[in-house]
Amino acid sequence: xxxxxxxxxxxxxxxxxxxxxxxxxxxxxxxxxxxxxxxxxxxxxxxxxxxxxxxxxxxxxxxxxxxxxxxxxxxxxxxxxxxxxxxxxxxxxxxxxxxxxxxxxxxxxxxxxxxxxxxxxxxxxxxxxxxxxxxxxxxxxxxxxxxxxxxxxxxxxxxxxxxxxxxxxxxxxxxxxxxxxxx
Amino acid sequence: xxxxxxxxxxxxxxxxxxxxxxxxxxxxxxxxxxxxxxxxxxxxxxxxxxxxxxxxxxxxxxxxxxxxxxxxxxxxxxxxxxxxxxxxxxxxxxxxxxxxxxxxxxxxxxxxxxxxxxxxxxxxxxxxxxxxxxxxxxxxxxxxxxxxxxxxxxxxxxxxxxxxxxxxxxxxxxxxxxxxxxxxxxxxxxxxxxxxxxxxxxxxxxxxxxxxxxxxxxxxxxxxxxxxxxxxxxxxxxxxxxxxxxxxxxxxxxxxxxxxxxxxxxxxxxxxxxxxxxxxxxxxxxxxxxxxxxxxxxxxxxxxxxxxxxxxxxxxxxxxxxxxxxxxxxxxxxxxxxxxxxxxxxxxxxxxxxxxxxxxxxxxxxxxxxxxxxxxxxxxxxxxxxxxxxxxxxxxxxxxxxxxxxxxxxxxxxxxxxxxxxxxxxxxxxxxxxxxxxxxxxxxxxxxxxxxxxxxxxxxxxxxxxxxxxxxxxxxxxxxxxxxxxxxxxxxxxxxxxxxxxxxxxxxxxxxxxxxxxxxxxxxxxxxxxxxxxxxxxxxxxxxxxxxxxxxxxxxxxxxxxxxxxxxxxxxxxxxxxxxxxxxxxxxxxxxxxxxxxxxxxxxxxxxxxxxxxxxxxxxxxxxxxxxxxxxxxxxxxxxxxxxxxxxxxxxxxxxxxxxxxxxxxxxxxxxxxxxxxxxxxxxxxxxxxxxxxxxxxxxxxxxxxxxxxxxxxxxxxxxxxxxxxxx
Numbered sequence: 001x002x003x004x005x006x007x008x009x010x011x012x013x014x015x016x017x018x019x020x021x022x023x024x025x026x027x028x029x030x031x032x033x034x035x036x037x038x039x040x041x042x043x044x045x046x047x048x049x050x051x052x053x054x055x056x057x058x059x060x061x062x063x064x065x066x067x068x069x070x071x072x073x074x075x076x077x078x079x080x081x082x083x084x085x086x087x088x089x090x091x092x093x094x095x096x097x098x099x100x101x102x103x104x105x106x107x108x109x110x111x112x113x114x115x116x117x118x119x120x121x122x123x124x125x126x127x128x129x130x131x132x133x134x135x136x137x138x139x140x141x142x143x144x145x146x147x148x149x150x151x152x153x154x155x156x157x158x159x160x161x162x163x164x165x166x167x168x169x170x171x172x173x174x175x176x177x178x179x180x181x182x183x
Numbered sequence: 184x185x186x187x188x189x190x191x192x193x194x195x196x197x198x199x200x201x202x203x204x205x206x207x208x209x210x211x212x213x214x215x216x217x218x219x220x221x222x223x224x225x226x227x228x229x230x231x232x233x234x235x236x237x238x239x240x241x242x243x244x245x246x247x248x249x250x251x252x253x254x255x256x257x258x259x260x261x262x263x264x265x266x267x268x269x270x271x272x273x274x275x276x277x278x279x280x281x282x283x284x285x286x287x288x289x290x291x292x293x294x295x296x297x298x299x300x301x302x303x304x305x306x307x308x309x310x311x312x313x314x315x316x317x318x319x320x321x322x323x324x325x326x327x328x329x330x331x332x333x334x335x336x337x338x339x340x341x342x343x344x345x346x347x348x349x350x351x352x353x354x355x356x357x358x359x360x361x362x363x364x365x366x367x368x369x370x371x372x373x374x375x376x377x378x379x380x381x382x383x384x385x386x387x388x389x390x391x392x393x394x395x396x397x398x399x400x401x402x403x404x405x406x407x408x409x410x411x412x413x414x415x416x417x418x419x420x421x422x423x424x425x426x427x428x429x430x431x432x433x434x435x436x437x438x439x440x441x442x443x444x445x446x447x448x449x450x451x452x453x454x455x456x457x458x459x460x461x462x463x464x465x466x467x468x469x470x471x472x473x474x475x476x477x478x479x480x481x482x483x484x485x486x487x488x489x490x491x492x493x494x495x496x497x498x499x500x501x502x503x504x505x506x507x508x509x510x511x512x513x514x515x516x517x518x519x520x521x522x523x524x525x526x527x528x529x530x531x532x533x534x535x536x537x538x539x540x541x542x543x544x545x546x547x548x549x550x551x552x553x554x555x556x557x558x559x560x561x562x563x564x565x566x567x568x569x570x571x572x573x574x575x576x577x578x579x580x581x582x583x584x585x586x587x588x589x590x591x592x593x594x595x596x597x598x599x600x601x602x603x604x605x606x607x608x609x610x611x612x613x614x615x616x617x618x619x620x621x622x623x624x625x626x627x628x629x630x631x632x633x634x635x636x637x638x639x640x641x642x643x644x645x646x647x648x649x650x651x652x653x654x655x656x657x658x659x660x661x662x663x664x665x666x667x668x669x670x671x672x673x674x675x676x677x678x679x680x681x682x683x684x685x686x687x688x689x690x691x692x693x694x695x696x697x698x699x700x701x702x703x704x705x706x707x708x709x710x711x712x713x714x715x716x717x718x719x720x721x722x723x724x725x726x727x728x729x730x731x732x733x734x735x736x737x738x739x740x741x742x743x744x745x746x747x748x749x750x751x752x753x754x755x756x757x758x759x760x761x762x763x764x765x766x767x768x769x770x771x772x773x774x775x776x777x778x779x780x781x782x783x784x785x786x787x788x789x790x791x792x793x794x795x796x797x798x799x800x801x802x803x804x805x806x807x808x809x810x811x812x813x814x815x816x817x818x819x820x821x822x823x824x825x826x827x828x829x830x831x832x833x834x835x836x837x838x839x840x841x842x843x844x845x846x847x848x849x850x851x852x853x854x855x856x857x858x859x860x861x862x863x864x865x866x867x868x869x870x871x872x873x874x875x876x877x878x879x880x881x882x883x884x885x886x887x888x889x890x891x892x893x894x895x896x897x898x899x900x901x902x903x904x905x906x907x908x909x910x911x
Contacts, residue, residue, distance in 0.1 A: 016409045018393040018401070018424050021798045021813050025272040028809055029253045035812055050822060050854040051434050055427035139256055141266040141397050142405040 006084040007150040008064065008123055009178040011157045011166070016142040017042060017057040023136035023145070030124060030135035037110040039121040040136055058181070059144055061136070062087060062108040062121035063169070066176025070100035070109065078117075084149075085178060086123045094118055105170045106177075123147075150178075215243055215257050230257055230733025232663070232675040234655035235270040235277075236800060237333045238398045239665050241734040242267055242274075244656060244678040251275050251656055251679055261669035261736040268397035269798040273809040277654045278682065282806060282873050283638050284651030285683035294626065295645045297872050304686070304694060311648050312698030314631035315347070318604040324348030325567035326601055328594070331355075331608035332615075335660035335675055336688035339705070340608040340635070342559075343692045346704045350565035351602065353585035358615045362898040363513045365579060366527030369764055370535060372754030373548050376667045377510050378741075379403035381544035384505035386416045386498070387425065388440040388526070390514025394424035395795040400514075414505070416498055418443065418490075420792055421820070421862055422855035431498075434857050437790050437902060438520045438781030439488040443495065444511065444529040445778055446484030449476040450499035451536060458506065458538030464749070466535055468763025468775075475775045487780060506537035508544030518898035519792075521891055525776040528764075532776070535760050541746045548746055549666035552737055555719035557712040560704050570594060570602055577897040578770045586897035587616060588890055591625055604631040608688065609652075613641035614802040614866065617888030617899055618843050635691055639873030640803060641883075651685040658687035659709050662716040662729065668741045672720055674713075674729040772895045788905040789825070789861040791841065793884050802866035802883075806874040816881035818851040820862035821908065826852040831910055838911040839863075839882070841904050843889050846882035847911050861908060 019042050027039050040061035047054045068087045071079045078093035079100050089100075089109075094117035101109045101118060109120040124134035128147075132138070137147045148157035157180075160166075165183040215230075227246040232239055233254075240263030245253040254274060256267040277283070287307035292298025302310075318326045329344030331337045332355040344352050356364065367374045379385065380403040392401050407413035408428060417429035418440060426432040435443065451457050452473050462469050481492035481499075488495075502509045511530040520526070539545030571590035573580055580586055594602045605626075616622050626632065626645045634646040643649045660675040686694070689709050696705045717725040722735050729735065745751075752758035756766045768774040784790045795801075798810045805811060819837055831837055833852040838845060839861070846868060856862055867881030891903040 013409070015428075016405055018397075018405060018428065018797075020393075020397045020401075021269040021810075022267065022272060022397065024813070025269040025798070025809050026267070029272055029275055035808055046853075046855070048854060050856070050858070051422075051432075053422045053427070053432075053854060055422070055424065055855075135253070135255075138265060139267045139272060141268055141402045142409070143402075 005151050007178075008084050008086055008128065009148065009150050009157060009180065010064075010137075011146040011148075011160045011180045011182060012059055013144050013146070013182045014056065014058045015182070017059055017144045018142055019044065019057045020141060022139050022141055023059060026135040026139040027121075030127075031122070033119070034112065034114070037112070037119070039108075039119070060106065060108070060169075060179070063106055063175070063177030063179045064121075064123060065178060067174060069103040069105065069173065069175055073099040073103040075099065082125075086125055087120070088122055088125070089118055089120060091115060091117045105173045105175060214259060215255070229676065229678045230731070231656065231678055232660075232673040232733060233267070233271045233274060234334065234675065235274050235804065236396060236398070238263065239663060239673050240267060240271055240399070241673060242271060243733070246679060249679060251278060257733055259732055259736060260673065260734045261671050262399040262665060262667060264399070264402070266399070266402050269810060269813070270397075270800070270804055270807075273804075273807050274654075274656065276807050276809045277637060278656050278679070280638065280807065282875055283654075283683070284636065284643070284649060284685070286651060287684075288649045290647045294647075295870065297644065299649075304684075307648050307650060308694040308698050311631070311633045312695055314633075314647070315604055315606075315695075315699060318630055319347070322601050322603055323567060324565065325350055325570065327351065327604040327606065328353065328570070328590075328602050329606050330610050330612060332610040334609050334688075335663055337608065338661065339689045339692040340606075342704065343696060343701070344606065345565060346562040346696070346701045347699060348563070348565050350567050350569045351571075351585070351590070352583065353571070353587055353590055354583070355610060355615065356581065356584045357518075357587045357892075357896065357898045359518065359898075360515050361580065361584065362518050362523040362893050362896040363515075363527050364581070365896045366524050367513065367531050369579065369761065369767060370528060370531035370755075371540070371548070371760055375540075375546040375548050377512050378544050378547050378668055379407055379510070379512070381508060382407060382413055382510045383508040383544060384414045384502055385510050385512050386418075386502065387512045387514060388418045388435075388443075388530075389519065390512055391419065391423045391425045391794060392512075392514060393428050394797060396515065396800045397797040414501065420857045420860045421794065423794070431494075433488075433490045433494070436487065436489045437792065437857075437860060438522075441522055441526040441529055441776060441778050442479070442484045442487035443490060444526065444533055445476055445479035445776065446481045446495045447499040447502065448472070448529070448533050448536065449479045450481060450496050451503050451533075452476060454500070456500065456503035457536040461538030461540070462536055465540070465747075465753075465760050466762050467757045467759040468761060469536070471763040472532065472536070472775060479778065487778070503537050506545075507539035507542040509537060509539050510534065510545065518893060518896075518900060519902035520781060521893055521900045521903060522779060523893040523898055523900060524895035525773060529776040532762050535762060540760070541744050543743055547668045547741070547743060550668070550670040550737070550742060551666045552664045552670045552672055552721060553719050554662055554664055554672065555716045557707060557715035559707060562704055567600070570600065572599065573897070577895070579766070579772070579895060580897050586892075587612075588892045588899050589897055591616065591621060592890070594625055595621065595628065603629055605629050605633075607632070607634045607636075607642055607646070609636055611640040611642045611802055613645065613870065614883055614885050617885060617901065617904075618890045619883060619885040620844055621890065622885070635688060637685075638803065638806065639871045641870045641874075644871035644873070650691045651683065652691065653681045653685040653687050657681040657685070659713065661709075661712055662720070669736060669738070671734055671736045672722065672729065673734050676730060676733070767895075770895075784859060784905045788907055789821075790859060790902065791839075791884070791887055791904045791906045792860050792862050792902050793865055794862060795865050799866050805866040805877045806869070808876065811876045814864075815876070816849065817864040817867040818849040818881070819908065820851050820853050820856045822856050822858040823852050823854060824858045826850065829908060829910070831908070836911040838909050839887060840907045841887040841889060844886035846886050848882040861906060
């Protein structure tokens with residue numbers, strides 16, 4: 001049976017983010033992320049002078065790029081990409097050289113002291129492969145993140161990207177990031 | 184992509200499409216276990232109810248080899264739906280916290296010295312029972328004080344205090360939202376819910392819903408503001424996350440919100456924008472109100488609030504245009520000034536005159552559901568009057584909750600009678616009550632203090648005996664009804680067995696009761712109690728359903744308008760919504776909200792304002808490692824103008840002094856606060872060394888806060904303290 005082509009991506013509506021950290025704590029539990037490390041986080045930008053002020057929040061994590069530089073630089077092939085676009089690290093092959101950490105334009109990887117390998121967001125493959133949303137997407141109180149398959153024209157992310165203005169971060173790197181931020 | 188559930192946006196869209204734009208948005212009863220989602224072979228998934236705050240969100244605990252690995256939201260709950268906040272997710276760390284209480288302990292050093300002896304449960308019970316009996320013999324049962332906060336097992340603790348014969352039970356509301364509850368009750372005879380999911384126009388005074396606590400209301404409101412284009416007007420001396428998301432933010436002069444609301448009422452009545460039919464049919468006292476608000480013009484309010492008169496007029500017009508889908512949201516953030524009750528009353532009155540009562544997008548009286556009751560042996564009513572003299576000083580306040588600050592004053596003075604033993608469940612008066620030095624003095628005066636908690640709170644640190652309670656994931660609790668627009672029943676069942684030598688509160692209460700000769704009153708198990716409650720739930724196969732799902736929603740369809748019938752009697756003296764309140768007048772309070780201007784801080788001082796951040800909210804969460812790593816200490820917010828004058832830079836240590844205490848903490852020089860205020864976050868600067876992440880880190884607001892309360896409700900007034908700030 002031929003598998004349907006899939007391309008997982010995340011659409012982020014930053015305006016709805018209230019910096020509540022539910023995503024970060026859910027990820028911490030789901031993926032046993034060590035204290036002090038994060039697979040996802042929220043950027044903050046504060047602007048203006050009292051009383052004309054502005055705060056912007058922007059959730060971020062691995063962008064699961066189309067042409068991931070982390071995969072290109074990995075000397076052992078431990079950093080790899082699934083057919084559905086998810087970028088992963090094969091722990092058994094990782095030698096902890098951390099080239100990938102330097103190559104990532106988004107600083108989305110961390111070195112796991114205990115295992116001596118590099119860890120990162122997996123889009124919760126263990127959940128999505130069973131049809132369950134990634135932990136950060138599911139728990140979010142204001143539903144900032146929309147996860148889905150770009151190849152599925154009926155998906156919510158497909159609809160959002162075809163009707164709403166959006167941008168990606170650091171497009172000049174040529175990495176082809178797959179986190180889409182609604183404008 | 185086979186995601187198991189619809190994204191809420193999609194769902195709302197679908198609901199809107201079928202029901203039509205004019206009717207309500209619905210919440211659905213989605214199912215957790217749909218296609219694809221199944222536990223691995225050695226995993227169990229147990230539905231339960233979160234306990235990290237009082238909102239009763241439903242969660243599913245994923246248990247792997249006997250260890251709780253993950254908490255997922257349970258979408259069957261019609262309020263919390265598919266969300267679990269940072270705290271909810273971090274509840275796992277409450278169980279596996281190396282700092283948590285692991286066995287009963289008796290103090291061996293001086294109080295607060297931190298010298299403890301681990302003891303058996305028998306020793307701990309015998310010791311506490313002996314001490315309680317001694318105090319009873321000397322001072323009567325009223326010589327004992329029983330403090331607790333919200334919790335599904337709180338009922339057992341309160342019952343022990345009552346069965347023991349003490350009238351002195353004191354609960355958290357007067358450190359929280361008693362003024363809101365009393366103000367809405369005085370007006371509508373009930374405290375309604377706010378239909379944020381369907382509202383078009385929301386005004387908030389400091390109810391910092393996007394930052395200070397994350398609840399289903401937060402979720403409904405952010406959806407409303409960002410998706411359905413509801414308008415949010417927000418008043419706060421500080422530029423909070425809620426301010427950042429609001430359509431309009433006004434850095435109102437602290438303590439003047441009542442002037443803003445009175446001026447809104449003035450405009451609405453003057454321009455004939457109130458709902459005449461609603462006012463005529465359901466309210467009483469409108470003519471007196473109209474007369475009363477005549478002097479409260481927008482121009483007058485501008486001088487008080489620093490909000491331009493033209494904006495007040497415009498907001499009043501927009502609010503009344505949007506009614507009944509308009510709300511002045513009460514929220515939790517209450518009890519900041521000594522006029523707090525009257526400020527909340529004015530909100531209630533404003534909401535009432537535009538008729539946004541019991542309608543979609545307005546205030547809605549809570550629908551309730553019946554549940555069974557376990558019939559236990561009744562005890563005699565305590566004979567002595569309450570030590571806080573609530574009847575005399577706060578005749579309208581909730582008797583069962585007591586009044587915290589007045590109670591402390593009376594205990595310290597020994598009048599009307601001495602109180603010499605203090606039992607505490609789950610509450611931390613050391614941080615929850617203003618003026619920590621006074622609380623310490625009260626502690627010093629006690630012959631005995633016993634604390635039941637999951638962790639060594641600052642209160643527990645000063646106790647004589649500490650009883651370790653099992654965390655919520657380790658115990659089964661009574662069934663709770665979530666009254667509301669979408670009523671539901673929630674159940675908290677044991678997910679894993681206690682990992683330390685801890686007990687659920689009921690068993691702690693029973694251990695004490697047995698030694699106090701009160702065993703007969705507590706002659707049941709939690710299973711029997713819960714079975715009795717299941718019996719009268721309107722749920723087919725209730726026990727089976729609740730164990731399997733953890734929650735039962737009455738219907739995805741809310742019901743509005745039940746009280747909007749000509750013969751409906753509101754639970755007030757007149758049976759109407761009371762704009763003018765004779766009951767208040769009889770109790771010696773203003774029958775209509777009268778404005779009095781707050782005293783401004785002297786030129787060398789700042790008003791200290793407080794707040795919370797949603798990943799802690801309560802002081803008992805700051806030592807949770809998964810939350811603490813997002814904020815390791817609190818700091819003092821100060822505007823750059825005064826900071827420059829005082830030579831204060833971000834990161835430098837400042838000394839903050841009020842009339843009752845001094846603390847040191849780091850400064851944060853920020854544009855995001857008025858120049859006449861400084862701000863600090865609640866929950867740091869702990870005295871307990873078993874709160875290792877926050878012991879002596881940052882500072883506790885309780886040290887600085889002076890004793891002040893709202894005159895009608897007795898609610899602590901937390902924003903009435905002025906402080907001096909200087910480089911340390």
